[in-house]
Amino acid sequence: MLKLDAASNMPLFQQIYCQIRADILSGARPEGTRLPSLRAMSKEMQLGKNTIESAYAQLALEGYIAAIPGSGYKVNPIYGLLHQIESNPTVAFSLSGNDHAQKVNQHYRYNFSYENSDGSTFPNTIWRKLTSQILTDDAPASGYSTEMHSYGDAAGYLPLRHQLASYLYRSRGVRCTAEQVVICSGLQPSIMSILRLLQGECNIIALEDPGYHGARAVYECFNTNTIAVPVNGDGLDLAVLVNSSARVAHIAPSHQFPTGVVMPISKRMEILSWAIENESFIIEDDYDSELRYSGRPIPSMQSIDTNGRVIYLGTFSKVLSPGLRMSYMVLPPLLYQRFCEIFSGFQCTVPWLEQAVLTRFMANGLWERHLRKICLQKKKKHDVFVNTVNQLWGERAIIHGHNAGLHILLEFTDGASEKELVSKAALSGIKVYPASNLWKDKALCPKNCLFMGYGMLSESDIVSALKVLKAAWC
Amino acid sequence: MLKLDAASNMPLFQQIYCQIRADILSGARPEGTRLPSLRAMSKEMQLGKNTIESAYAQLALEGYIAAIPGSGYKVNPIYGLLHQIESNPTVAFSLSGNDHAQKVNQHYRYNFSYENSDGSTFPNTIWRKLTSQILTDDAPASGYSTEMHSYGDAAGYLPLRHQLASYLYRSRGVRCTAEQVVICSGLQPSIMSILRLLQGECNIIALEDPGYHGARAVYECFNTNTIAVPVNGDGLDLAVLVNSSARVAHIAPSHQFPTGVVMPISKRMEILSWAIENESFIIEDDYDSELRYSGRPIPSMQSIDTNGRVIYLGTFSKVLSPGLRMSYMVLPPLLYQRFCEIFSGFQCTVPWLEQAVLTRFMANGLWERHLRKICLQKKKKHDVFVNTVNQLWGERAIIHGHNAGLHILLEFTDGASEKELVSKAALSGIKVYPASNLWKDKALCPKNCLFMGYGMLSESDIVSALKVLKAAWC
Numbered sequence: 049m050l051k052l053d054a055a056s057n058m059p060l061f062q063q064i065y066c067q068i069r070a071d072i073l074s075g076a077r078p079e080g081t082r083l084p085s086l087r088a089m090s091k092e093m094q095l096g097k098n099t100i101e102s103a104y105a106q107l108a109l110e111g112y113i114a115a116i117p118g119s120g121y122k123v124n125p126i127y128g129l130l131h132q133i134e135s136n137p138t139v140a141f142s143l144s145g146n147d148h149a150q151k152v153n154q155h156y157r158y159n160f161s162y163e164n165s166d167g168s169t170f171p172n173t174i175w176r177k178l179t180s181q182i183l184t185d186d187a188p189a190s191g192y193s194t195e196m197h198s199y200g201d202a203a204g205y206l207p208l209r210h211q212l213a214s215y216l217y218r219s220r221g222v223r224c225t226a227e228q229v230v231i232c233s234g235l236q237p238s239i240m241s242i243l244r245l246l247q248g249e250c251n252i253i254a255l256e257d258p259g260y261h262g263a264r265a266v267y268e269c270f271n272t273n274t275i276a277v278p279v280n281g282d283g284l285d286l287a288v289l290v291n292s293s294a295r296v297a298h299i300a301p302s303h304q305f306p307t308g309v310v311m312p313i314s315k316r317m318e319i320l321s322w323a324i325e326n327e328s329f330i331i332e333d334d335y336d337s338e339l340r341y342s343g344r345p346i347p348s349m350q351s352i353d354t355n356g357r358v359i360y361l362g363t364f365s366k367v368l369s370p371g372l373r374m375s376y377m378v379l380p381p382l383l384y385q386r387f388c389e390i391f392s393g394f395q396c397t398v399p400w401l402e403q404a405v406l407t408r409f410m411a412n413g414l415w416e417r418h419l420r421k422i423c424l425q426k427k428k429k430h431d432v433f434v435n436t437v438n439q440l441w442g443e444r445a446i447i448h449g450h451n452a453g454l455h456i457l458l459e460f461t462d463g464a465s466e467k468e469l470v471s472k473a474a475l476s477g478i479k480v481y482p483a484s485n486l487w488k489d490k491a492l493c494p495k496n497c498l499f500m501g502y503g504m505l506s507e508s509d510i511v512s513a514l515k516v517l518k519a520a521w522c
Numbered sequence: 523m524l525k526l527d528a529a530s531n532m533p534l535f536q537q538i539y540c541q542i543r544a545d546i547l548s549g550a551r552p553e554g555t556r557l558p559s560l561r562a563m564s565k566e567m568q569l570g571k572n573t574i575e576s577a578y579a580q581l582a583l584e585g586y587i588a589a590i591p592g593s594g595y596k597v598n599p600i601y602g603l604l605h606q607i608e609s610n611p612t613v614a615f616s617l618s619g620n621d622h623a624q625k626v627n628q629h630y631r632y633n634f635s636y637e638n639s640d641g642s643t644f645p646n647t648i649w650r651k652l653t654s655q656i657l658t659d660d661a662p663a664s665g666y667s668t669e670m671h672s673y674g675d676a677a678g679y680l681p682l683r684h685q686l687a688s689y690l691y692r693s694r695g696v697r698c699t700a701e702q703v704v705i706c707s708g709l710q711p712s713i714m715s716i717l718r719l720l721q722g723e724c725n726i727i728a729l730e731d732p733g734y735h736g737a738r739a740v741y742e743c744f745n746t747n748t749i750a751v752p753v754n755g756d757g758l759d760l761a762v763l764v765n766s767s768a769r770v771a772h773i774a775p776s777h778q779f780p781t782g783v784v785m786p787i788s789k790r791m792e793i794l795s796w797a798i799e800n801e802s803f804i805i806e807d808d809y810d811s812e813l814r815y816s817g818r819p820i821p822s823m824q825s826i827d828t829n830g831r832v833i834y835l836g837t838f839s840k841v842l843s844p845g846l847r848m849s850y851m852v853l854p855p856l857l858y859q860r861f862c863e864i865f866s867g868f869q870c871t872v873p874w875l876e877q878a879v880l881t882r883f884m885a886n887g888l889w890e891r892h893l894r895k896i897c898l899q900k901k902k903k904h905d906v907f908v909n910t911v912n913q914l915w916g917e918r919a920i921i922h923g924h925n926a927g928l929h930i931l932l933e934f935t936d937g938a939s940e941k942e943l944v945s946k947a948a949l950s951g952i953k954v955y956p957a958s959n960l961w962k963d964k965a966l967c968p969k970n971c972l973f974m975g976y977g978m979l980s981e982s983d984i985v986s987a988l989k990v991l992k993a994a995w996c
Contacts, residue, residue, distance in 0.1 A: 062818070102817075105816075105817055106817050106818055109784055109817050109820070110784070110786065110787050110820055110821070111756075111784075111785075111786020111787040111788055111789070111790075112787055124786070124787075124788055125788060126787055126788055126791070129788055129791035129792060129795070130791060130826075163672070163673050164668070164671060164672035164673060165671040165672070166671065167668065167670060167671035170670070170671060172657050172658075173657075175657060176653065176654050176657040176658065179650065179653050179654075179657075180650050180653075180654060183646050183647075183649060183650040183653075184646075184650065194638070194641065195845070196641060196644070196843065196845040197638060197639040197640065197641035197644060197843045197844060197845050198637070198638035198639070198844060198845065199637050199638060199844045199845075200845070233707055233871035233872075234869060234871060236868055236869065236871075237711070237871055240714070244743065244744070247745075261867070262867060265867035265868065266868075269718065269864060269865070269867075269868075270718070271721075282585070310583055310584070310585075311585075312584065312585020312586075312598070313584050313585040313586055313598075313600060314585055314598055314599060314600055314603055315585070316585075317600070317603035317604060318603060321603070342579075343576070343579055343580045343583050344536070344580055346583070346584055347584070352604075369670065369671045370671060370672060370673045370869075371669070371670040371671050371672065371673075371674070371873060371874035371875065372873050372874075372875070373869070373870075373871050373872065373873045373874075374873075390743060391743070393735070393736065393739035393743075394710055394739065394740075394743075395708060395710065395844075395847065396847075397707035397708060397710075397711055397847050397871055398707075398847065398873075399845060399846050399847045399848075399872075399873060399876055400845035400846075400847075401845065401846070401876075402873055402875075402876070
């Protein structure tokens, strides 16, 4: 006998469906049992036949009952099967107690984190206006609509790629067509695509040591063979690279991470020679080339590559926002053709709307204006950081990697170890990061360096935080 | 002698830099040559010393020249290296002639494509408003700013994951915490993540045959061993699955693609038993569950999985827009923990802003209102399609997979082959798609079926196009 609740929010046909289903699953209506006819049920429950029929139709659709022509509905064999799968339930409904994702976060007054941005330079108002414009233009009658609601080109929105190709040529000497530019959702997916493009051919990757941990994380996650090549005063150690079996070198020649070294033109040419002779590739990771505070941006290695050995990577994370998850790679012609073959059935993972907004931002001249503004703002922070460090520590701290980017490697010459520095800072509510995290070969890494990012802090916070550190470390 | 052009847009220091660099690269200023002193150059060029110094500093930074203490600047060994790398240039600057990306597109009057959407149901106005609101709220003083401009959780924006967990429970019976929901940039990246999560353990994947070609493309691209399991009248052939060595089954039990079959509860339970006994996993691809035109959405397999064997996949591509590139997966607890360990250094590839807009959209009740509206609109198209086909072809065409989704498998019983149908349609300016594309085992596929998507066409276009086809095929 079904019990219905007319006052419930659940529609009556659904209540009937639920109760009959529960009966079947509990064995109360065994396999082969006939359900009451629509007419009989309708009369008994005092409901319209349609209501009963909706419930029966859903049960039949899901396979709980089967319609027998001329004989109504019969219960299918379910009960026995259910017992098999429910006899050893192993899953608890709630993970709250075991939630790995909720890391315990000590509260810090100041955090010299490198990764994030403080957002004050993000062009909120313009971004909002351009987004509105495009969504207004994106009426079904306009051409935009088709583009926004289609899967699009695996390499991304072509007008954006045109803008980028043009900008990269002007600013970094990168020589490519718009088609060679591939829009990606950040460094990590770019590396995953490159690994697939080079699969079977270039299985051993040389990484700068120290180097960017985010890149190393991807290579290791996907079990790539990597070789850690030490970094000298002018970039990675060429002799080690040449004598290794690496077929790819992932380097940041314009602003080595984290040492800040700029690789001189002679070494760039030697690495290109190596690549040509070995049919190897160079991944040029140009992650913050726009942020150079002294002198002009360094021309890319790609600009002197006449043999298609360089894969050039750039990102909008540092100069716009990491939250956009937008980056790009410029593939040499051979790899671009391979990309078209291999990824032809794929879709670009960056949302069309975001690409369209950025295209307008670049086409309207707002992009380069934004770059100038952001460079000025970051330079001020940089100068405050460097000057304050010099005032507070003088010769007891050596600054590496300044005049560009948003990070510094700070080396202490007075015998302090990174461990002490980190823990004393923490006691005063300041989070600083040991430089050794960035070395793979821990034997080679210095023990007296800190890796300091200042992108998140305001100028006054930088000064305050450094003063607190000075007190904490004395 | 340097030649400067005062009228040029290029700053003077940069002109000096370029000319000296060119001289060095051409060998005109050989290795070891001293550059004129700042004072001498300044006097000769009639320019301020700063201008010269800027040029020299840039050249030194890039390694073209070296500063000799007390002796000015000297040219580094560059010329010889340049010759090595330029002796065999292999790359032409322009790809325009070889551009694979520009496929030749015959112009079709009507296209029964499945992939894209016509955009008329995308909630433009609301999306624009919510985006504006969030960017206005996203002032540096508010909490949002930190979130938008940080790299965020690898699994995505937690408030969105809360909304999804709640919605999925109400609509599909999916039982999970917010943490188990992972936001992804579409089916293909989801599959790539799953392959990494199951690496080494579940190397052979069973795919429905016929099945979704987009999923098969990813598995094949990454050289996964796949087994094509035929699809019967009630879903994939269990006997074939059980007798295979597959450890993962990728299935669409609520609306098999492309046949439309709904897998009955009994078979769902049998597949779950198989998964429990073999410690296998089931990827439940629920790509268009919201679009059901008759009866309610089918409860998910995940809702009856008490052993953590089901990975549930859903997407916003069909019900919002493919251009958003947003989807999600619900990981069983074991795999969620593994995800946290393996991908802890990674970032979610979906832009924060998009996730924040969608969160508000769902939180404000607009999502379920949108679903009802879109379901009605798609149902109208569906009904027009089905009724028109019945009118025009009667028993000569059998419709498979209707009452849900945005596609139909159309089977012709009068002896026509798909090849003929496709080419005759093309001659009349209509693009239709052979169903055999969706079968891996071509021996098993019917030769008389077309795979028709109608999401892109308006109701009147559907009628017109079908009438043209009727004429074309007679």
